[in-house]
Amino acid sequence: MSDSSTESSVLQVRGIGKSFPGVRALHEVDLVLNKSQVLGLIGENGAGKSTLMKILAGVQPPDEGEVLIDGEIATIGSTRDALSLGIALIHQELNLATNLSVGANVFLGREPLRKGLIDDARINEESRKYLEMVGLDVDPTTLLGDLTIGKQQMVEIAKALSIDARVLIMDEPTSSLSQAETEYLFRVIKDLRKRGVSVIYISHRLGEVKELSNHVTVLRDGENAGELTCEEIDHDAMVRLMVGRDLSGHFAKEQRETGEQVLEVRDLCTAVHPEHALSFSLKAGEIVGVAGLVGAGRTEMLETLFGAMPSVGGAIFVEGNEIELDSPVVAIRAGMALAPEDRKTQGLVIDMSVRENMSLASLDRDKRKCGFLNFAKENAITKAMIKSMRVKTPSDEQIVRYLSGGNQQKVVLGKWLAMKPKLLLLDEPTRGIDVGAKREIYGLMEELAKTGVAILFVSSEMEEVLGMADRAIVMHEGSITGELEADELNEENIMQLATGGGKAA
Ligand SMILES: Nc1ncnc2c1ncn2[C@@H]1O[C@H](COP(=O)(O)OP(=O)(O)OP(=O)(O)O)[C@@H](O)[C@H]1O
Numbered sequence: 144m145s146d147s148s149t150e151s152s153v154l155q156v157r158g159i160g161k162s163f164p165g166v167r168a169l170h171e172v173d174l175v176l177n178k179s180q181v182l183g184l185i186g187e188n189g190a191g192k193s194t195l196m197k198i199l200a201g202v203q204p205p206d207e208g209e210v211l212i213d214g215e216i217a218t219i220g221s222t223r224d225a226l227s228l229g230i231a232l233i234h235q236e237l238n239l240a241t242n243l244s245v246g247a248n249v250f251l252g253r254e255p256l257r258k259g260l261i262d263d264a265r266i267n268e269e270s271r272k273y274l275e276m277v278g279l280d281v282d283p284t285t286l287l288g289d290l291t292i293g294k295q296q297m298v299e300i301a302k303a304l305s306i307d308a309r310v311l312i313m314d315e316p317t318s319s320l321s322q323a324e325t326e327y328l329f330r331v332i333k334d335l336r337k338r339g340v341s342v343i344y345i346s347h348r349l350g351e352v353k354e355l356s357n358h359v360t361v362l363r364d365g366e367n368a369g370e371l372t373c374e375e376i377d378h379d380a381m382v383r384l385m386v387g388r389d390l391s392g393h394f395a396k397e398q399r400e401t402g403e404q405v406l407e408v409r410d411l412c413t414a415v416h417p418e419h420a421l422s423f424s425l426k427a428g429e430i431v432g433v434a435g436l437v438g439a440g441r442t443e444m445l446e447t448l449f450g451a452m453p454s455v456g457g458a459i460f461v462e463g464n465e466i467e468l469d470s471p472v473v474a475i476r477a478g479m480a481l482a483p484e485d486r487k488t489q490g491l492v493i494d495m496s497v498r499e500n501m502s503l504a505s506l507d508r509d510k511r512k513c514g515f516l517n518f519a520k521e522n523a524i525t526k527a528m529i530k531s532m533r534v535k536t537p538s539d540e541q542i543v544r545y546l547s548g549g550n551q552q553k554v555v556l557g558k559w560l561a562m563k564p565k566l567l568l569l570d571e572p573t574r575g576i577d578v579g580a581k582r583e584i585y586g587l588m589e590e591l592a593k594t595g596v597a598i599l600f601v602s603s604e605m606e607e608v609l610g611m612a613d614r615a616i617v618m619h620e621g622s623i624t625g626e627l628e629a630d631e632l633n634e635e636n637i638m639q640l641a642t643g644g645g646k647a648a
């Protein structure tokens with residue numbers, strides 16, 4: 144690490160090892176974080192990034208190795224130890240109490256007292272200061288749950304500042320943020336650097352890593368795979384170190400024959416935006432993207448289509464037959480499948496095995512078709528899916544809870560892809576998924592479309608919509624503001640419609 148030896152390191156990791164039953168998550172891992180720097184930490188799904196960060200934050204102990212703070216060996220036996228050493232971790236799934244006020248969250252667990260009671264006045268006064276530092280213009284008494292995810296994240300950062308964190312760790316912070324919120328977060332990170340805070344930034348969005356990082360550390364299969372100094376950081380170099388080979392041709396978009404109309408949506412009204420009627424249709428073999436900013440009502444639309452959320456008006460037709468809304472069972476019978484956005488609560492049975500999770504949806508299909516379960520076939524499908532999506536798991540029987548975030552996502556998708564529905568609804572299909580596996584997923588989508596499956600996918604990643612969609616539907620504040628055919632599909636048109644404007648000429 145040539146560029147770091149001369150500077151003062153705030154935090155150093157030496158020879159860290161950590162194993163779980165059947166998995167060696169980390170092996171002799173080293174890492175150096177310098178003062179006022181952003182260290183990008185990257186690696187494929189299951190490479191060990193979150194495991195290492197949880198060790199630094201005192202969530203779990205290492206089996207071996209040591210952590211140095213300011214050059215001295217530190218004992219991090221608990222999250223409290225980590226906080227007192229000035230290390231704050233912002234988990235991907237935010238750890239805040241949505242039913243408490245913003246101020247209460249900033250001081251959660253270390254509330255100032257006055258005459259034995261929680262001193263709300265002081266909480267409000269003090270938290271205002273930290274909220275201001277992250278540029279968050281909300282009253283400390285606001286209920287946290289009323290803020291967008293992006294603002295909630297800023298509250299987490301304000302909280303980190305209030306403990307005087309010197310090391311701020313962010314594990315995939317932007318995956319649920321809108322573009323504007325992401326830009327804002329970047330400004331805050333740059334500002335924190337100026338204040339002397341050091342940041343470890345984990346993301347699968349390599350563009351973000353490049354923009355922010357002064358140095359990049361790459362993990363592969365739990366080991367150090369390489370380092371990139373500031374000048375060396377570029378997309379291909381990062382990918383090469385992550386996957387150990389060159390990846391080219393990111394998107395698999397091909398010419399496809401489209402068939403009969405599979406889905407027709409007529410004046411559908413969701414409960415969240417009842418004032419807007421949604422209408423569109425989809426043909427067999429078509430891949431249609433749903434673009435828009437976070438909060439545009441895209442998830443609500445998919446869930447209402449699937450019957451997972453009540454509708455307040457309208458009708459939908461699958462292959463010409465009207466389908467009763469408000470029932471996922473009816474939707475599945477009609478050949479629909481939905482891979483939801485929030486994998487932990489909706490897509491997975493977290494305490495069941497990989498095999499059981501993957502075969503859940505298609506078992507139902509087979510039961511319907513022939514009245515009994517075909518276990519041998521389901522086993523074969525699961526094995527094929529684990530292989531083609533490169534799910535990192537010690538065995539088919541591993542409990543899903545113990546897989547890394549991205550690998551859980553692959554299991555959810557695998558489950559629905561294995562089902563081969565007529566109409567596949569995907570909500571943010573590649574969120575949290577590494578570059579290599581993304582390619583596999585795009586390939587699978589193409590393959591399914593070629594066999595006549597109609598795919599409707601919601602994505603906040605511009606690149607993905609432009610790269611995968613034959614056509615795009617753009618939403619803004621609950622309404623469809625426009626449809627873009629292949630020849631109109633470009634970034635400018637999407638942004639125009641997504642922000643409520645019209646198509647560019
Ligand atoms: N509590 C646990 N029990 C068993 N295995 C675990 C546990 N925590 C992590 N693992 C395993 O350790 C390995 C590293 O996981 P980790 O979550 O650190 O990956 P990651 O690099 O953060 O991946 P992602 O990009 O998907 O979030 C994976 O194989 C994972 O399944």
Ligand SMILES: [Mg+2]
Nearest residue numbers: 192193547548
């Ligand atoms: Mg992780």
